[in-house]
Amino acid sequence: METPKKAALLKRYRLKPHLPRHVAIIMDGNGRWAKKRHLPRIAGHRAGAFSIREIVRLSGELGLEALTLYAFSTENWKRPPREVALLMQLLKQYLRSEVPELLGNNVRLGTIGNTADLPPKIGKELKESIQATSHYTGLKLILPLSYSGRADLARAVKGIAAKVKAGKLKPSAVTEKTITQSLSTASLPEVDLLIRTSGEMRVSNFLLWELAYSEFHITPTLWPDFRTPHFIAALRDFQTRQRRFGGVESVTGSVTSWAR
Numbered sequence: 001m002e003t004p005k006k007a008a009l010l011k012r013y014r015l016k017p018h019l020p021r022h023v024a025i026i027m028d029g030n031g032r033w034a035k036k037r038h039l040p041r042i043a044g045h046r047a048g049a050f051s052i053r054e055i056v057r058l059s060g061e062l063g064l065e066a067l068t069l070y071a072f073s074t075e076n077w078k079r080p081p082r083e084v085a086l087l088m089q090l091l092k093q094y095l096r097s098e099v100p101e102l103l104g105n106n107v108r109l110g111t112i113g114n115t116a117d118l119p120p121k122i123g124k125e126l127k128e129s130i131q132a133t134s135h136y137t138g139l140k141l142i143l144p145l146s147y148s149g150r151a152d153l154a155r156a157v158k159g160i161a162a163k164v165k166a167g168k169l170k171p172s173a174v175t176e177k178t179i180t181q182s183l184s185t186a187s188l189p190e191v192d193l194l195i196r197t198s199g200e201m202r203v204s205n206f207l208l209w210e211l212a213y214s215e216f217h218i219t220p221t222l223w224p225d226f227r228t229p230h231f232i233a234a235l236r237d238f239q240t241r242q243r244r245f246g247g248v249e250s251v252t253g254s255v256t257s258w259a260r
């Protein structure tokens with residue numbers, strides 16, 4: 001829906017009306033941001049929280065349906081215990097300080113990943129925050145926590161196999177849709193745009209199935225420096241893309257398709 005606020009923002013930022021429905025971001029480069037300033041890595045993570053606040057607010061105002069912010073991967077447990085503990089602490093602080101802001105902006109919080117791995121206190125805080133925002137109807141903000149794309153696929157396959165074994169599903173009836181609907185992202189729209197900050201050219205076990213036809217925008221900007229102008233640049237970049245989905249002509253007329 002085009003609210004007057006959205007229309008004003010589109011005009012101000014010279015954006016076309018068609019925006020991605022779902023943006024996913026690999027928020028990377030916090031450690032390098034801190035290192036450049038001779039600060040401990042956690043200072044970079046702390047600074048990154050300000051970028052999160054700004055990008056969430058803007059995404060809501062622009063009327064995006066979903067924003068998935070890769071916050072902590074399964075592999076991130078391999079980091080030094082002190083950094084992991086500080087990251088968990090920061091997550092708790094983020095939830096405490098941001099939930100009122102999310103409520104004020106009609107944002108609904110969700111999570112994907114193995115959240116049972118989180119320290120119990122953090123898990124509880126997360127559950128409560130999700131509950132507190134569960135009736136909101138604006139932007140869906142998804143925080144992957146202890147997330148692994150491969151693990152999510154393995155979990156989906158296990159569920160499908162169990163249904164087959166129980167005789168509820170024929171092997172021949174397993175389609176792409178069965179898999180899509182068994183993933184933790186089943187309720188979200190297709191990922192139209194993937195952004196990765198800090199210039200790394202890899203997917204790092206994020207949304208492996210879901211990124212099949214996403215547009216990629218990789219920027220050298222480090223996550224704590226990634227603010228409104230960078231997000232707008234990514235959206236503008238998206239709006240120049242011709243999405244062919246394997247065909248020969250760009251598909252027009254749908255929200256997720258583009259023609260110049």
Ligand code: IPE
Nearest residue numbers: 027028029030031032033071
């Ligand atoms: C991203 O920044 C934040 C998390 C993965 C939690 P990094 O901590 O990976 O920062 P770099 O890549 O070391 O600069």
Ligand code: IPE
Nearest residue numbers: 026027028070071072073204
């Ligand atoms: C990806 O960043 C994970 C998150 C942003 C949460 P990493 O910094 O962990 O990824 P690699 O190690 O560079 O692949």
Ligand code: MG
Nearest residue numbers: 028029030031
């Ligand atoms: Mg990194």
